[in-house]
Amino acid sequence: MASGKTESFRERKQRLRQSFIEQFPGRLAGARELLAGLTLGSDQRAELETLHLLFHTIKGSGASFGFDSINASAKAAEQVLREVLDQDARVTERLILDLDQRLRTLEALDLALDAAAGPDPGPSFEIPARQSVDGCTSGRLQRLVYLCDDDSVIAQELSGQLSCFGYQVIPFVTLDALRRAFQSERPSAIIMDVIFPEGQDAGPAVIAELNATIDRPVPCVFISSRNDFSARLQAVQSGGNAYCPKPVNAVEMAEILDQLTNRSPPEPYHILIVDDDPDVAQFFSMVLEEAGMVTRVTNEPERVPDTLDGFDADLVLMDLYMPKCSGPDLARVLRQMPGYLSLPIIYVSSETNAERQFKALEVGADGFLTKPLAPERLIAEVKLRAERMRTLRSLMIRDGLTGLFNHNAILQLLEVTEAACRRTQTSLCMAMIDVDHFKSINDTYGHPVGDQVLMALSRTLRLRLREVDLVGRYGGEEFAIILVGVDAAYAKSIIDELRADFAEVSFFADGFEFHCAFSGGIAAYPQFGTASALVDAADRALYRAKRNGRNRVEIATTMTDVSAKPVPPGGMRNEH
Numbered sequence: 191m192a193s194g195k196t197e198s199f200r201e202r203k204q205r206l207r208q209s210f211i212e213q214f215p216g217r218l219a220g221a222r223e224l225l226a227g228l229t230l231g232s233d234q235r236a237e238l239e240t241l242h243l244l245f246h247t248i249k250g251s252g253a254s255f256g257f258d259s260i261n262a263s264a265k266a267a268e269q270v271l272r273e274v275l276d277q278d279a280r281v282t283e284r285l286i287l288d289l290d291q292r293l294r295t296l297e298a299l300d301l302a303l304d305a306a307a308g309p310d311p312g313p314s315f316e317i318p319a320r321q322s323v324d325g326c327t328s329g330r331l332q333r334l335v336y337l338c339d340d341d342s343v344i345a346q347e348l349s350g351q352l353s354c355f356g357y358q359v360i361p362f363v364t365l366d367a368l369r370r371a372f373q374s375e376r377p378s379a380i381i382m383d384v385i386f387p388e389g390q391d392a393g394p395a396v397i398a399e400l401n402a403t404i405d406r407p408v409p410c411v412f413i414s415s416r417n418d419f420s421a422r423l424q425a426v427q428s429g430g431n432a433y434c435p436k437p438v439n440a441v442e443m444a445e446i447l448d449q450l451t452n453r454s455p456p457e458p459y460h461i462l463i464v465d466d467d468p469d470v471a472q473f474f475s476m477v478l479e480e481a482g483m484v485t486r487v488t489n490e491p492e493r494v495p496d497t498l499d500g501f502d503a504d505l506v507l508m509d510l511y512m513p514k515c516s517g518p519d520l521a522r523v524l525r526q527m528p529g530y531l532s533l534p535i536i537y538v539s540s541e542t543n544a545e546r547q548f549k550a551l552e553v554g555a556d557g558f559l560t561k562p563l564a565p566e567r568l569i570a571e572v573k574l575r576a577e578r579m580r581t582l583r584s585l586m587i588r589d590g591l592t593g594l595f596n597h598n599a600i601l602q603l604l605e606v607t608e609a610a611c612r613r614t615q616t617s618l619c620m621a622m623i624d625v626d627h628f629k630s631i632n633d634t635y636g637h638p639v640g641d642q643v644l645m646a647l648s649r650t651l652r653l654r655l656r657e658v659d660l661v662g663r664y665g666g667e668e669f670a671i672i673l674v675g676v677d678a679a680y681a682k683s684i685i686d687e688l689r690a691d692f693a694e695v696s697f698f699a700d701g702f703e704f705h706c707a708f709s710g711g712i713a714a715y716p717q718f719g720t721a722s723a724l725v726d727a728a729d730r731a732l733y734r735a736k737r738n739g740r741n742r743v744e745i746a747t748t749m750t751d752v753s754a755k756p757v758p759p760g761g762m763r764n765e766h
């Protein structure tokens with residue numbers, strides 16, 4: 191069942207592992223030679239730095255290729271050297287004995303046996319890229335990334351894995367080669383090692399140097415076997431957007447790259463302005479719109495709930511003193527409406543009395559801006575709070591493992607989408623999918639591998655479905671998808687195609703390759719006319735797919751599906 195591409199990936203992976211094994215004796219011989227060249231009592235910082243780098247590289251590659259014993263011994267040697275380098279870099283008898291013993295342990299490791307019995311670098315997988323009609327993968331799947339690591343094996347291994355996630359990754363093993371490539375073509379992102387032969391923080395230094403030559407810094411992810419605070423601090427200070435300790439998890443790296451290279455501009459902030467003085471309200475609106483925000487203005491507090499409806503506000507800017515209904519009264523009214531419980535409310539007023547300001551805030555408002563207010567300050571304050579609101583909201587509605595909408599969010603989105611489709615007379619389908627025999631994947635390979643499968647499936651869904659489709663993690667290993675503007679037959683063909691492709695995905699864990707499948711159930715609107723009827727029907731169709739042999743997709747036919755499993759009272763079923 192594996193495609194040609196999958197096979198070549200496996201072969202490549204095997205080849206890289208083999209190459210590490212072949213290089214290993216040479217690296218140890220190099221370390222032995224350096225050790226023999228050390229002279230007792232003298233300061234030999236340069237030689238010790240070289241030795242440190244060598245053990246560091248062995249440690250990193252060892253971990254990446256699943257050679258735990260190599261990783262552990264090299265790590266111990268690296269630590270011993272680090273301690274000496276952090277002090278006076280003097281070569282003592284104890285240091286030589288210590289290193290000699292670590293080196294002997296490494297030399298004694300029976301690599302061939304380790305290679306045969308040792309686990310793979312951990313679970314990994316590849317998603318077959320879908321070709322568009324003209325034979326090219328879409329732009330979204332083809333972003334250029336430079337990866338710079340002086341360990342060629344890690345550089346190639348990680349590049350290979352990331353190419354499975356739709357990135358065109360070019361590996362470089364020297365900083366100079368990266369510099370040259372950067373001058374001729376700017377990548378969407380750079381993945382950069384921290385330690386190079388040029389120095390302990392040569393990677394961050396080069397990123398700072400490259401960014402100094404351009405207007406907008408290129409997003410950068412640092413990878414390193416160092417996981418201490420000072421390494422992370424250095425990375426941040428030289429412009430790093432993310433930091434991944436080695437061995438690098440390709441799924442997590444792909445997620446980070448997705449975020450960093452997302453080129454669609456962020457949705458502008460939506461701000462509601464409430465002020466009984468039309469001129470003041472218009473002025474605020476003008477300033478904020480000039481800064482790229484979308485505003486709505488009302489001079490009558492009683493119209494606020496209607497104005498908010500359908501506006502998806504990020505923040506309300508309101509006057510403190512208004513006739514009939516003051517700012518605090520309006521804030522209280524909004525706080526009693528479930529949808530606006532956490533909507534940020536900021537007063538703008540010339541009131542400078544601290545006690546009165548405090549009283550106004552007590553009703554659940556979030557801030558106070560005092561007039562006169564410079565436009566720059568207004569923009570900065572509003573942006574800051576709206577951004578924080580977005581982040582908080584995203585944390586509330588996203589599932590932590592997969593980044594998809596969580597259970598409540600996808601159900602709410604279904605309600606909203608169903609209502610919109612009712613108004614516009616558009617078709618809509620709800621699909622429920624569930625990984626087959628997922629329990630046995632957990633039982634066989636462990637929970638973390640099960641998590642990787644869920645992450646892989648969620649990535650497949652996100653990358654392969656349209657931007658307008660909504661994907662959520664309904665619970666456990668069950669996912670919900672809302673497809674707008676398609677009928678049941680078309681939805682089935684989409685989910686079936688995903689199902690067939692997902693079954694082709696190769697997962698690797700503990701030296702084994704395995705495949706997963708999922709089953710799906712589809713329900714269409716308006717045949718099933720409410721959100722809960724859609725969920726119920728899709729779930730029943732999913733159950734039928736499971737019963738009919740799994741790895742298949744079924745369409746819900748009638749409200750009383752004869753083969754349906756009864757739903758427990760008071761809730762939607764979430765087990766198959």
Ligand SMILES: Nc1nc2c(ncn2[C@@H]2O[C@H](COP(=O)(O)OP(=O)(O)OP(=O)(O)O)[C@@H](O)[C@H]2O)c(=O)[nH]1
Nearest residue numbers: 625626627628629630632637640641666667765766
């Ligand atoms: N790794 C991992 N496992 C999870 C997570 N959430 C739920 N599970 C597990 O998913 C498994 C679901 O098993 P079952 O409901 O028996 O279904 P199944 O084995 O997939 O079998 P069928 O659906 O009948 O094909 C349980 O073992 C749960 O512990 C998660 O976030 N991560």
